[in-house]
Amino acid sequence: MRPLAILRRPFFWLIVLATIAFALVPLRGNNVELREELILAAIYITLASNLNLMIGYAGYVNFGNIVFFGLGGYVCIYLVNTLGWPLMLAALSGGAVVSLLAYLFGLGILRLRGAYFALATIGVNEAVSAFVSNFEPWGGASGIYMSIEAYQPLGGAMQALWTIYFMIVAVMGLSLVLSYAIKRSKFGLGLLAIGQNEDAALVLGVPAPRYKALVYSASAFLPAVAGALFFFKSAFIQPSDAFDLTLSIEAIVMVMLGGQGTVVGPALGAFVYEELRSTLLTTAALSSLQLVISGGLLLVIVLFLPGGLMGWVHRRWPGTARILE
Amino acid sequence: MYGILASIIDGVLVGSVYGLAAMGLTLIWGVMDVINLAHGAMIVAGMFGVFLLTDSLGLPPYAAIGPTMVLGFFVGVLLYWIAVHRVIGRPALMSLLSTFSADMVLIGLGTAVWGTVLFNVPVSLPGITWRGYTFTGTHILAAVLTAVIAGGLYLFLNYARLGKAIRAVSDNREAAELAGIPTTQVLSLAFGLGVALACTSGALIATLFPFTVLSGGAYQLKSFVVTVLGGLGNPAGALFGGLALGLLEGLATPFIPVSWIPVIEFVVFVVVLIAAPRGLFNFRRRS
Numbered sequence: 001m002r003p004l005a006i007l008r009r010p011f012f013w014l015i016v017l018a019t020i021a022f023a024l025v026p027l028r029g030n031n032v033e034l035r036e037e038l039i040l041a042a043i044y045i046t047l048a049s050n051l052n053l054m055i056g057y058a059g060y061v062n063f064g065n066i067v068f069f070g071l072g073g074y075v076c077i078y079l080v081n082t083l084g085w086p087l088m089l090a091a092l093s094g095g096a097v098v099s100l101l102a103y104l105f106g107l108g109i110l111r112l113r114g115a116y117f118a119l120a121t122i123g124v125n126e127a128v129s130a131f132v133s134n135f136e137p138w139g140g141a142s143g144i145y146m147s148i149e150a151y152q153p154l155g156g157a158m159q160a161l162w163t164i165y166f167m168i169v170a171v172m173g174l175s176l177v178l179s180y181a182i183k184r185s186k187f188g189l190g191l192l193a194i195g196q197n198e199d200a201a202l203v204l205g206v207p208a209p210r211y212k213a214l215v216y217s218a219s220a221f222l223p224a225v226a227g228a229l230f231f232f233k234s235a236f237i238q239p240s241d242a243f244d245l246t247l248s249i250e251a252i253v254m255v256m257l258g259g260q261g262t263v264v265g266p267a268l269g270a271f272v273y274e275e276l277r278s279t280l281l282t283t284a285a286l287s288s289l290q291l292v293i294s295g296g297l298l299l300v301i302v303l304f305l306p307g308g309l310m311g312w313v314h315r316r317w318p319g320t321a322r323i324l325e
Numbered sequence: 326m327y328g329i330l331a332s333i334i335d336g337v338l339v340g341s342v343y344g345l346a347a348m349g350l351t352l353i354w355g356v357m358d359v360i361n362l363a364h365g366a367m368i369v370a371g372m373f374g375v376f377l378l379t380d381s382l383g384l385p386p387y388a389a390i391g392p393t394m395v396l397g398f399f400v401g402v403l404l405y406w407i408a409v410h411r412v413i414g415r416p417a418l419m420s421l422l423s424t425f426s427a428d429m430v431l432i433g434l435g436t437a438v439w440g441t442v443l444f445n446v447p448v449s450l451p452g453i454t455w456r457g458y459t460f461t462g463t464h465i466l467a468a469v470l471t472a473v474i475a476g477g478l479y480l481f482l483n484y485a486r487l488g489k490a491i492r493a494v495s496d497n498r499e500a501a502e503l504a505g506i507p508t509t510q511v512l513s514l515a516f517g518l519g520v521a522l523a524c525t526s527g528a529l530i531a532t533l534f535p536f537t538v539l540s541g542g543a544y545q546l547k548s549f550v551v552t553v554l555g556g557l558g559n560p561a562g563a564l565f566g567g568l569a570l571g572l573l574e575g576l577a578t579p580f581i582p583v584s585w586i587p588v589i590e591f592v593v594f595v596v597v598l599i600a601a602p603r604g605l606f607n608f609r610r611r612s
Contacts, residue, residue: 295429
């Protein structure tokens with residue numbers, strides 16, 4: 001698809017509208033509580049959408065996807081805190097550095113298939129986490145506390161939180177657009193072919209190693225930027241938060257819940273899961289059962305609904321497949 | 326010099342228990358192509374099994390290991406029918422996620438009941454002292470028990486009817502079915518066996534170190550490393566992989582700060598996965 005042709009697809013405008021709505025909703029009445037909730041939702045949507053590029057399109061399960069998020073956060077906080085860089089530049093640099101590292105790592109581990117690849121991604125995440133825990137310039141196991149002055153260029157802490165919110169929503173919107181653009185491109189077609197049968201795709205001329213490395217790298221960029229923004233907002237980063245394997249796997253749950261391989265699916269799954277999670281955490285009786293319920297939900301999906309919510313929607317109302325991808 | 330040697334020997338003793346844990350994981354993988362992400366939860370189950378039996382029934386710790394193994398077997402079979410049966414033969418992601426969801430549920434229940442406090446099974450055994458270094462009795466006994474169990478597993482897989490059936494199903498499920506072996510039941514029993522091994526290793530670890538409900542994660546990761554070192558599907562390799570990992574830890578501890586050891590382990594893990602995915606200790610030549 002030629003680059004500008006995406007502007008003619010109605011679904012693209014749906015994404016843009018949804019993103020704008022997302023950004024504007026908490027502005028009414030300066031609803032800070034809602035904003036904080038939506039920041040989390042936007043982060044999850046970003047993680048899930050980009051993860052979907054690997055799982056839903058290429059069929060490679062990246063169990064350690066959170067490593068991009070965490071590393072992006074660390075690079076950004078280091079650049080801002082120690083070298084005094086402005087936020088935008090630091091966040092984008094975080095994205096670029098992590099993308100490049102992902103490409104290099106990808107060349108190595110993307111030779112593995114199936115469960116071996118999944119295990120390797122866990123290994124990479126744990127290795128990076130263990131390394132950062134020992135790396136003194138990045139605070140070691142205690143992490144880095146960002147000085148409050150870092151918020152000054154953004155107009156003070158209160159104003160900065162709003163600005164960061166809009167930036168995170170923008171990153172979310174970009175993730176969805178990227179997801180859609182890839183799906184409708186020749187690159188995406190190649191990825192989907194790899195996902196269905198890699199050997200057949202190779203035989204048919206799809207440059208699988210290159211495509212896989214590219215999508216692995218692409219799926220790293222926006223989560224890294226999201227991580228940069230999120231940890232800047234939190235003003236604190238430590239290895240156990242940055243490389244949280246549970247969150248990494250929750251991202252997979254979100255993709256599966258919503259429907260892998262679709263654009264809407266991961267976003268929907270992330271949103272639903274985030275709502276479920278926060279409801280469980282705030283209900284006193286159920287808070288300790290959050291993991292149990294999430295686990296049960298995942299089991300039900302895997303056993304009975306592998307296409308996720310969107311899979312069910314598309315089957316029930318076939319017309320939607322053309323508009324809500 | 327002897328300090329290093331003592332460290333290595335101790336590392337190997339503890340490493341044998343890692344090997345036992347990994348044997349369960351690799352058996353399940355080899356037989357049914359499923360990586361049991363509930364492995365960590367099963368190790369914790371073994372730990373708590375011993376704790377509960379010694380705490381409430383007053384059993385001596387080592388006597389609690391047997392019942393824990395048996396209970397683990399039944400839990401494993403149950404887990405197979407609930408989470409694994411329907412996803413055999415489907416893409417790897419499905420079994421990874423279904424076992425992981427079982428793990429989430431079990432650990433969630435565990436933290437709801439027991440929180441995240443430390444538990445301990447008090448065990449004291451006389452150790453062996455040699456040139457001023459003491460090897461604790463618990464470490465030695467754990468290694469000995471591991472050797473016994475590993476030997477038992479070897480005999481079972483090679484000489485018992487069910488053991489041979491398990492190997493047949495692992496080689497070629499269709500052919501085994503054609504030969505009259507009830508493969509589904511064999512799979513469930515194999516899964517139960519794998520889980521029993523995990524529980525047993527947890528039971529042994531409980532005699533060595535204090536633990537929490539969340540301890541399983543770290544041992545599960547170690548099990549992955551050991552399994553990959555030994556070659557997925559290869560129980561003997563898993564034992565050697567465990568010894569190798571223990572050796573690595575024992576060798577590194579005198580020289581490197583303890584916190585760097587996980588870094589080394591995971592780097593080795595990724596490197597072995599890329600360079601030798603069939604494992605380093607795969608003595609059988611599989612076509």
